[in-house]
Amino acid sequence: MDEVAGAIADPVRREILVMLHADRLSAGEIAARFDISRPAVSRHLRVLRESGLVRDELVGRQRFYALDPGPLDGLARWLAQFARPASWEHRLDALETEVYRTRRDRRADRREESE
Template identity: 70%
Template structure:
């Protein structure tokens, strides 16, 4: 996960990931979209490849890059744990939801029996 986070830390690499998310692109096509040197783009692509975030295939003399999302799963799980309520909070939230649901059901049941008594 550390390699993935380090790879995502750079805005150029994040832009590259968004580019290859839409469609596979050759290294030259990626480099043409940046105002930095081709060797710099090549280094960014190497970091992404080593982190497992892109896969490259050889197509003649070109290297074509595609997005690999599997390494993001561990990061997404960790972020979900980070943003989830801590300790008892999630249980208390569930209890509050259940209390409100029970009250609504009782009010509906009481309202339904009152309406039936008025009709009779």
């Protein structure tokens, strides 16, 4: 998890992950989208590959990169413990409680009427 967290700590690497979320790209296509040198992009790709977030495939003379989101699962589970439920989740919980209460009250009313 520490290696994944370190890999996504850099904004360039996060942007590469976003780009690869949509499609696999060659190293040249990735580098063309940044105002940094190709060797710098290559180093970022190496960090992402070593963390397991990106896999590469050699096709002819081109190397293509694709996202592998699996390693993010552990980090996401760890981060989830700090997340507050969204306000809509509270509202849905309240609605569910009200639905159950209404059903219970209706059943009780029917029992009283039949007695």
